[in-house]
Amino acid sequence: MTTKVTRGRPVCEVKQAEQRAKLILAAKELLNIKSYSQITIRDIAAEANINSAMIKYYFGGKENLFVQLIQSLADEHFSQFENLGEHNKPLYLFICRFAEVLQTHPGFVHLLSEEVLNKTTPLAQAFMEAFPARVSKFLPQFIKQETGIEDSKKARLAAFQLITLLVSPYILKTLRQQAWGISDTEIQGEQWTKDLYQRFVFGLKESDINEVEF
Template sequence: MMKNTHPTKEKVIQAAGTLFYQKGYHATSVRDIAKEAQVNISLISYYFNGKQGLFETIVIDHLEANLKLLEESLGEHFLTIVKRILHYKMDNYQLSCFVHREMMLDSTLLRELLVTYIAKEDSLWASILFQADDISDLRYGQELQLLQMKGMLQAPFTVPWYQRGERSSTEAKRYFIDKYVENIRQWFKGDPVE
């Protein structure tokens, strides 16, 4: 999932993602991450310039993967795109929960990171849902639909439900996605309104 290729760097990213999901960003120390990744603590500073740099890497990689998914799906029916996004988020469940949980917090760091990504995502969704060239071309009702659609895609990942046994199976994830996409389709009554 991550674009980085060095195995040690990947171990640190995976360990941090798990701990950030379990404990939250502020409750996780660099020492915790190094221990979980089984690396020397100095490697985190070397690769990421500390915990904040590691946090930024994880969030940016996740947001860029979402944007890439949207960009590659342009021209497809919006429900197909919704399914792809939900599959990606379910396949990266802990990361998705962590990133969405952190996005709900009001922090300067996140605001700086997110402003560009949110604008790009809004523009892509405006194109997908309404064939608009720019978010500013949307009418008020369309803006509300866009906001609702994005909220519906984030909602399942803002409060983690602990997956155990059959709940975490591929079949259970597929069932959830199929039912959730059906709810979105019904909400849009087949297609986004103009």
């Protein structure tokens, strides 16, 4: 039995919201298995079972649809990050939860590696504002809280280093697997998270006490 594709512009606001949500979800699902450049408006419409004209009607085009997707992902996940300062080990919890986002949302990594790095498009700008810019506001404070570092500049640089440590194994997937023989399972799970946390935090604390002489 063939499923009928929804056609026309729904008058009901609830129906419009449902269709917008379905299109965003379809884009999210496709991004988990394809790169942004490979996904077409027809692909999204077919995945959502909605007429492709609705993408232009609701979002103005493919790029703005993905901008909306980025914003919805950020809103979904950042509420769980920003309140971690209330815990004893906010940095460890951040590493655990951010690593989980990277593992369960491959589309996030696809966008970052293919459309954000070294580009200045509206999509790249939306990604920067939704994720890195927001992380930069609270992560340095977590580092101060958990390591005792008081220097704001040092905490900010350390926060950037931590994000690099978390993201690079996913962005450099081909290099990691082919040159180093490190599988996906080796960079996932509790043991990887604990090792990364301990090396990072203990390294920061040690460097804050004893500087290496050159």
